[in-house]
Amino acid sequence: MMDTILNLGLNNRTLQGIIDKTKNPRFAWDSYRRFINMFGNVVLGISHEHFEHEMEKLKKSRGVTLDTQLTSRDLALLTQSYKSVVKKQTGKNFPDDPREQLKLAVDAVFHSWNNNRAIAYRRIHNITGLLGTAVNVQAMVFGNMGETSGTGVLFTRNPGNGKRELFGEFLLNAQGEDVVAGIRTPSKIESLEKQMPKVYKELFAITKLLEKHNKDMQDIEFTVEEGRLFILQTRNGKRTGHAAIKIAVDLVKEKLITKKEAILKVDPNLLNQLLHPSIDPKAQLKAVAKGLPASPGASSGRIVFTAEKAVEWTDNGERVILVRKETSPEDIQGMYASVGILTAMGGMTSHAAVVARGMGKCCVAGCSDISVDAKKETLTIGSTVLKKGDTITLNGTTGEVFIGTLPMVDPEFSPEFRTFMKWVDEVRAMKVRTNADTPKDAAKARSFGAEGIGLCRTEHMFFEKSRIPKIREMILAKNDDEKRRALAKLLPLQENDFFEIFKVMSGYPVTIRLLDPPLHEFLPQNEEQMKALSKQMNVPLSELKKTAEYLHEINPMLGHRGCRLAVTTPALYEMQVHAIIRAAIRAHGVKIKVIPEIEVPLVTTARELRVIRKSIEKVLDEYKGKIKFPVKIGTMIELPRACVTADEIAHEADFFSFGTNDLTQCTFGYSRDDAGKFLPAYMDQGILERDPTESIDKNGVGELMKMCVAKGRSTKPLLEIGICGEHGGEPDSVKFCHEIGLNYVSCSPYRVPIARLAAAQAALKN
DSSP: OOOOOOSTTOOHHHHHHHHHHHSOHHHHHHHHHHHHHHHHHHTTOOOHHHHHHHHHHHHHHHTOSSGGGSOHHHHHHHHHHHHHHHHHHHSSOOOOOHHHHHHHHHHHHHHGGGSHHHHHHHHHTTOOSOOOOOOOOOOOOOSOSSTTOEEEEEESSOTTTOOSSOEEEEEESOOHHHHHHTSSOOEETTHHHHHOHHHHHHHHHHHHHHHHHHTSOEEEEEEEETTEEEEEEEEEOOOOHHHHHHHHHHHHHTTSSOHHHHHHHSOGGGGHHHHSOEEOTTOOOOOSEEOEEEEOSEEEEEEESSHHHHHHHHHTTOOEEEEESSOOGGGHHHHHHOSEEEESSOOTTSHHHHHHHHHTOEEEEOOTTEEEETTTTEEEETTEEEETTOEEEEETTTTEEEESOOOEEOOOOOHHHHHHHHHHHHHOOSEEEEEOSSHHHHHHHHHTTOOSEEEEETHHHHTSTTTHHHHHHHHHOSSHHHHHHHHHHHHHHHHHHHHHHHHHTTTSEEEEEOOOSOGGGGSOOSHHHHHHHHHHHTOOHHHHHHHHHHHOOSSGGGSSOTHHHHHHOHHHHHHHHHHHHHHHHHHHHTTOOOEEEEEEOSOOSHHHHHHHHHHHHHHHHTTTTTOOSOOEEEEEEOSHHHHHTHHHHGGGOSEEEEOHHHHHHHHHTOOTTTGGGTHHHHHHTTSOSSOTTTSOOTTTHHHHHHHHHHHHHHHOTTOEEEEOSGGGGSHHHHHHHHHTTOSEEEEOGGGHHHHHHHHHHHHHHO
């Protein structure tokens, strides 16, 4: 990602010395014109197009198509043209003194540390905390000295599929930049065996030596100068997820590395590529927009702008992509029905991103390249206007948006993948659970190796079309008796939900979070929807508006939600506990091993949890003699005060589970849905090294978590503590959770294998 300057030190005097030494004037002039071009671009900031214009003009006048067809005289004229470009663009002559050239070149390479692509690369690969770079100055070898010279790049194994074969390209009579820039079409590395058999044999032997020494697939750059081979550099090669797994397993079989070393060699994030459908790499289409890669995978579908249309069209057999400015809990049905989600606003942990990952849906969020007009039902990208029903393709792994349908490739687990994950499970200490709200999600997570459910969000069960009227009936009830009657209609539905989940998770713990969001989220948001609900429920519009106004919250995240609902509306949590226990008793009766864990969200004080725990235990007492399995009652730790007073809260809790989404928001004072407006600037200016909504902020949020673990276990040494926020599937966060002694991490189904590998690596590194 940083800059290189080749052929440095050339001027009219040194040029003549090279001509005298090599007896090859064409090579000398070719090197000189290359130097002026590269130095002019990298050091002097002159656009490459100016030099390319002169090259194309000369080739056209000579009637040739390749630079290798130009004579030494042609290249001498081109060199003068390049110098004229420098003079015109900078107002100065091209520097002639090699010492001045060197100083300017060194400065330019140092400056390239902060060019856009280097900054982007470091951000993408989470390379943080580095102050700067070094600059290498080394002797040149030349691949452009004729038909006995050349340059190439090769991998010791195929980086696409991991196959044990040389994979690379070679160009005769060329310098390294020619291969990278695609000036000429290179030949496959195998062609070198015919053109230079002796060099190929030596190169093949060196690849084996380097791979054996470095114990990994190598990415090698080399140059041949008049029949002599030079290795310029070698490094561990980048590879796809499929290749990473195959190479790791094969290296163990070849006895080059141990199983533990193999585990440490695979980047957990690469597993993303294995778990979701992906766009066929043969497809050729340019992206029209790019946002945040919020949920990996890829999908094509017809665009719709409302959740209702998404459900309706899906029921009619259409594949749809829900396009919104931003999503809300009200969109949950449409999100579930869609094959992909695209939003103009929001970040990596926005509602759209979190829910999409939990569902295994492809999602591109925070796509500022698009403009969404929900009323007109249009999606505008630049000068292109797409309407409802038009087809787009999303690549949630890269954040790219395409117009039209692209072919997809379904994920397949290779034998190597299954072998590798078996090794992973042998060494990790932490358990890995999943965040799942439906039997389908739970089953998917089990297929990925989940060892239970760390978060079942019960509110998602209320948003189904047949159920939301019942929760609305409870909200609009005039007294406690009416509330209980309305909740009684939800009880059997919730009981069946939990029964099906227990069935899928037989033998594994299931942590069920009682209702968390504020009640206003279950009511319509606009006048038209209000009128429809008023008519549907036979409730005066004025009364409906009055209730909605009363429930409206200025800051819902910090408002009347979570355990606060249980204090003001105890019947709500009581109904849910009845449903959990009845489902567990039913499941136990048909030989399903149930391990229910009832979780109270948003607790801030021990007394708060004590009151709610007594209410839960009162319900449990109604089933005395029928409960023949352990039932835990715990809380989600998602507020700073809960961390600070964890020793007190632990007296009332059988377990803790960190909700790091809200804990991060409350610690920083950031709203995850609004932080996208300023976090990019914070990252660009180095105020934050990493987005705290993506990876646990160890110095702030992490310190609160450490304090919570220490205080909680000072009261109960064997207190079970896990994490169920989105950070639970992010490798660095998983490593941190291992270090502070958590029992498990929980994440969306499609991140379970990633968390398993990250947990194993944390155990090995520790």
